[in-house]
Amino acid sequence: MKFLCVVYEEPNNGLGPQTEKEADDLVNEHLDYDETLRQSGHWLIAQALQPVETATTVRMRNGKISITDGPFAETKEVLGGFVLIEAKDMEEAVQVAARIPSARMGFIHVRRVYEFEKK
Template sequence: MRYMLLIYNDEKAMANAAKEQTQQVLAAYGAYTEALKKSGAYIAGERLRPTQAATSVRLTGGKTNVLDGPYADTKEQLAGFYMIEAADIDTAIEWGARCPASSTGTVEVRPIWEMAEYVAAAE
């Protein structure tokens, strides 16, 4: 089954981190990504640009409303993701716990609802 590991961190803390600390964090993510790939669990993963680069879109009454920047003001922001393949939720949680963000922020482990399953459930 596929899972998303959604990485939440404090953007301001990361932006203000010392260069040495930033290099350590990047090295930890590099090692984590390599471990995922070697295990065969890795499907995809990317870091996201800061929330100031985000655009939120909402359709209300047939009209498109666009909001630049983050939609909500929160302590932690969605900073990146990994999509992994895992045998079960326990294995996905183990990978989430190994993610460097689990010690500085939050890693949300969420099963992917495959479209084929969704369509079948709706019929």
């Protein structure tokens, strides 16, 4: 089964990197964990996202496109990235997600991927 681990950060909670070295160390820790996931057979893909200030929100209503700079709504959590994994069940997926380094600073939302087949 595939599970999407959505990484949310809470930038104002004081738990994230405070210096450039701490930020570099966190990136390296993520890259090391990606390699651990590859070796265990769980890893499918992982990507970090640029800061939320670089985002654009797109809506389509009544055939018209509406574009807004930045996030859809003000929240204290921001989407930081994702990890797509293979796991035998939700319990295993949660154990894998709990070891994602950013879980210590924010939270990881774990959802099973619904795999469609064309009929």
